[in-house]
Amino acid sequence: MIVIPARNEAPRIGGVVAGLRALYPDVPIVVVENGSADRTAHEAALAGARVLHSARGYARALRTGFIHALRSGAPWIVQMDGDGQHPPASVAPLREALATADLVVGSRFVAEPGYAVPTDRRVAIHALGRWASVCAGQPLRDVTSGYRAWRPDALAMMVADYPEDVADANVLVRAVKRGLVVREMAVPMAERSGGVSMHTPASGFRFALRMAVLTGWEAVREQQSVRIAPGSFDGSGA
Ligand SMILES: Nc1nc2c(ncn2[C@@H]2O[C@H](COP(=O)(O)OP(=O)(O)OP(=O)(O)O)[C@@H](O)[C@H]2O)c(=O)[nH]1
Numbered sequence: 457m458i459v460i461p462a463r464n465e466a467p468r469i470g471g472v473v474a475g476l477r478a479l480y481p482d483v484p485i486v487v488v489e490n491g492s493a494d495r496t497a498h499e500a501a502l503a504g505a506r507v508l509h510s511a512r513g514y515a516r517a518l519r520t521g522f523i524h525a526l527r528s529g530a531p532w533i534v535q536m537d538g539d540g541q542h543p544p545a546s547v548a549p550l551r552e553a554l555a556t557a558d559l560v561v562g563s564r565f566v567a568e569p570g571y572a573v574p575t576d577r578r579v580a581i582h583a584l585g586r587w588a589s590v591c592a593g594q595p596l597r598d599v600t601s602g603y604r605a606w607r608p609d610a611l612a613m614m615v616a617d618y619p620e621d622v623a624d625a626n627v628l629v630r631a632v633k634r635g636l637v638v639r640e641m642a643v644p645m646a647e648r649s650g651g652v653s654m655h656t657p658a659s660g661f662r663f664a665l666r667m668a669v670l671t672g673w674e675a676v677r678e679q680q681s682v683r684i685a686p687g688s689f690d691g692s693g694a
């Protein structure tokens with residue numbers, strides 16, 4: 457199943473869904489919308505997607521889509537953006553890479569990304585990637601990529617307490633800490649083809665700082681939950 461969070465993407469979402477349907481006619485596509493001031497939901501449905509409505513925000517929209525996918529018994533789940541940045545052709549290789557991973561991240565930084573990622577973003581993503589790598593204990597590069605493929609059993613381990621607010625690098629660190637095999641693979645990406653990004657330069661800076669704190673917290677939190685996990689006490693009182 458393909459899960460696409462979308463807000464105010466009416467001019468783009470139809471093309472994204474149509475592109476996916478042309479390549480994968482049998483794969484259900486779910487667009488999760490909230491708070492759009494335009495006809496995003498209408499265009500998505502017209503192009504053949506099932507439209508779900510969620511609580512506010514990107515992370516909550518994803519969670520709504522994930523729960524739907526798991527309840528539907530989807531054999532794999534790919535999350536991607538609805539603004540045309542993620543090429544539909546990469547769904548197949550991402551899904552195939554699940555043969556050797558629980559979570560596969562489509563990465564702009566394993567090979568050339570295919571477009572000039574603005575310098576401020578590139579610097580922020582690289583810095584966040586380094587920090588997330590330290591927190592996770594394994595190399596992670598494109599930690600803000602929203603193009604990801606999940607095995608359902610792995611997603612089931614994450615969805616119950618999936619972050620409600622922001623979900624990027626923190627999710628990757630949590631996944632690694634929970635023992636999931638997280639891999640990155642090169643995916644060409646495009647520039648947003650219009651509309652408004654959820655990140656302005658100012659909000660992007662605040663987001664990066666916040667994400668850095670949350671990502672560090674994941675490392676500490678998961679460490680603690682391992683320490684106090686049931687069964688880890690031997691009852692001897694020693
Ligand atoms: N349902 C829902 N979708 C959202 C929300 N915010 C962003 N999205 C969608 O999430 C996807 C990613 O958002 P973008 O604004 O493209 O974020 P980005 O790719 O990091 O930023 P750009 O590179 O500037 O495009 C897009 O499909 C958005 O429409 C939201 O509050 N609710």
Ligand SMILES: [Mg+2]
Nearest residue numbers: 537539541648
């Ligand atoms: Mg985008």
